[in-house]
Amino acid sequence: MATYKTRAQFVADDLRGRILGGEFKGGTQLRQDALAKDYDVSRIPVREALLTLESEGLVEFHAHRGAFTTELSVAKIRELFDLRVLLETYVLRHAINGLTDTDLKKAEDTLLEYDQALNSGGDIDNWSEYNFAFHQALYAPAELPETLSLISQLNTKSDRYIRMQLVYTQEIEKAEQEHRGLLELARQGDADQACELLKTHIQEACEGIVALLEERAKQPETS
Amino acid sequence: MATYKTRAQFVADDLRGRILGGEFKGGTQLRQDALAKDYDVSRIPVREALLTLESEGLVEFHAHRGAFTTELSVAKIRELFDLRVLLETYVLRHAINGLTDTDLKKAEDTLLEYDQALNSGGDIDNWSEYNFAFHQALYAPAELPETLSLISQLNTKSDRYIRMQLVYTQEIEKAEQEHRGLLELARQGDADQACELLKTHIQEACEGIVALLEERAKQPETS
DNA sequence: AATTTGCATACTGTATACAAACTGCAATGA
DNA sequence: TCATTGCAGTTTGTATACAGTATGCAAATT
Numbered sequence: 001m002a003t004y005k006t007r008a009q010f011v012a013d014d015l016r017g018r019i020l021g022g023e024f025k026g027g028t029q030l031r032q033d034a035l036a037k038d039y040d041v042s043r044i045p046v047r048e049a050l051l052t053l054e055s056e057g058l059v060e061f062h063a064h065r066g067a068f069t070t071e072l073s074v075a076k077i078r079e080l081f082d083l084r085v086l087l088e089t090y091v092l093r094h095a096i097n098g099l100t101d102t103d104l105k106k107a108e109d110t111l112l113e114y115d116q117a118l119n120s121g122g123d124i125d126n127w128s129e130y131n132f133a134f135h136q137a138l139y140a141p142a143e144l145p146e147t148l149s150l151i152s153q154l155n156t157k158s159d160r161y162i163r164m165q166l167v168y169t170q171e172i173e174k175a176e177q178e179h180r181g182l183l184e185l186a187r188q189g190d191a192d193q194a195c196e197l198l199k200t201h202i203q204e205a206c207e208g209i210v211a212l213l214e215e216r217a218k219q220p221e222t223s
Numbered sequence: 224m225a226t227y228k229t230r231a232q233f234v235a236d237d238l239r240g241r242i243l244g245g246e247f248k249g250g251t252q253l254r255q256d257a258l259a260k261d262y263d264v265s266r267i268p269v270r271e272a273l274l275t276l277e278s279e280g281l282v283e284f285h286a287h288r289g290a291f292t293t294e295l296s297v298a299k300i301r302e303l304f305d306l307r308v309l310l311e312t313y314v315l316r317h318a319i320n321g322l323t324d325t326d327l328k329k330a331e332d333t334l335l336e337y338d339q340a341l342n343s344g345g346d347i348d349n350w351s352e353y354n355f356a357f358h359q360a361l362y363a364p365a366e367l368p369e370t371l372s373l374i375s376q377l378n379t380k381s382d383r384y385i386r387m388q389l390v391y392t393q394e395i396e397k398a399e400q401e402h403r404g405l406l407e408l409a410r411q412g413d414a415d416q417a418c419e420l421l422k423t424h425i426q427e428a429c430e431g432i433v434a435l436l437e438e439r440a441k442q443p444e445t446s
Numbered sequence: 447a448a449t450t451t452g453c454a455t456a457c458t459g460t461a462t463a464c465a466a467a468c469t470g471c472a473a474t475g476a
Numbered sequence: 477t478c479a480t481t482g483c484a485g486t487t488t489g490t491a492t493a494c495a496g497t498a499t500g501c502a503a504a505t506t
Binding site: 047 | 457458459
Binding site for chain 2: 006009044047048051052054055056063064076079080083086087090144145146147150
């Protein structure tokens with residue numbers, strides 16, 4: 001924590017990880033006092049951290065009742081993934097036009113680094129990060145920072161559900177193959193096919209999550 | 224102020240209006256103490272309001288140096304407007320499929336209300352609000368709340384520049400005609416043409432703003 | 447017994463107080 | 477002369493203290 005500029009930022013970053021990691025069920029009230037004790041700070045930086053997380057859609061404030069973790073309906077999940085398709089194919093197309101060798105190298109390095117992590121320890125937390133890093137590396141050449149930031153937002157919101165799916169299925173390998181495919185198509189400069197692959201990549205992930213949620217809805221409480 | 228839930232929200236709403244209204248030049252430091260005195264509250268709700276505005280892109284925090292109003296480069300403005308084209312044509316298409324008479328009526332009402340405001344008082348502040356309300360009414364039937372929220376974000380970020388343009392040009396009437404055109408095409412169910420009109424509507428506004436900014440860049444300091 | 451009222455408790459939202467970081471200027475030294 | 481250091485003042489970031497609102501339970505009323 002010594003490296004962090006402010007306590008509020010530290011709390012926000014750590015708490016974000018805990019929420020994405022599934023420590024709290026959707027709709028859980030986050031007690032400011034308890035969090036303050038967790039991090040050994042006062043409630044002020046905790047409140048500021050919660051406000052940051054609210055802007056990221058992970059938490060919701062209700063006046064005088066505090067902050068609650070959010071929960072997404074199936075409809076909203078579908079909407080988020082549709083938006084990802086729209087925005088990510090958009091930037092991918094831009095990125096592929098004007099893609100340099102060094103850009104390709106960077107994306108490839110991310111992929112390799114991520115292979116190694118997978119073969120060694122490889123828990124979900126790391127995967128989520130590497131997945132994100134690969135996509136950002138692939139999109140970076142588009143030089144559309146605002147768009148990337150929007151995509152990043154959408155990813156944060158859907159991240160909890162993506163992780164959920166990864167635990168219960170063997171999606172990681174499939175995703176990795178698709179990543180290799182994307183890189184190859186990008187190298188060939190085939191934007192149309194790359195976008196098509198990306199689209200199905202995202203849509204299939206969405207369907208997997210929806211299926212899992214509906215499955216889970218049938219069986220209540222399997223503690 | 225009694226109607227507001229918390230002081231922080233009140234400050235955020237009012238301060239947003241002041242920033243969008245152009246009270247502060249880009250890059251101005253916002254002193255927490257001064258704002259606290261303005262609103263007769265302590266610095267705590269002011270800080271929370273500033274954090275909210277940061278998440279909207281109107282303000283930026285630098286650790287231990289406080290909050291500064293943001294300023295967009297021409298490249299970023301272009302990027303934002305391109306995103307608006309992408310997202311707004313996307314929802315408009317969805318909205319036009321499955322558009323009911325009552326939906327049309329609502330959008331039309333907004334347009335009429337806004338005519339009246341234009342003929343009576345009609346300052347820029349109101350125009351910005353009505354413009355936003357009309358677009359939201361037109362898009363609402365798509366039933367894509369996350370997408371609308373994203374569009375709303377983009378509009379907030381670009382709002383300052385749109386207003387700037389309105390002051391110096393006679394864009395309002397032109398925009399109004401385009402609004403009528405959009406409504407008519409929507410009524411006819413012609414999504415393709417409606418999207419095309421919307422696209423040029425947004426792109427021309429963008430070019431107008433860019434031209435104005437570049438004009439202004441040539442003549443430094445006309446105090 | 448069920449519903450309502452009043453009260454105690456707990457928690458949030460905000461004010462005040464304090465500590466740490468930044469800024470600018472003057473003094474010092476090369 | 478210019479760069480560097482040290483210090484004072486200012487401002488931010490955070491802790492503590494207080495006020496107002498929501499929640500839950502018990503007594504009271506029908």
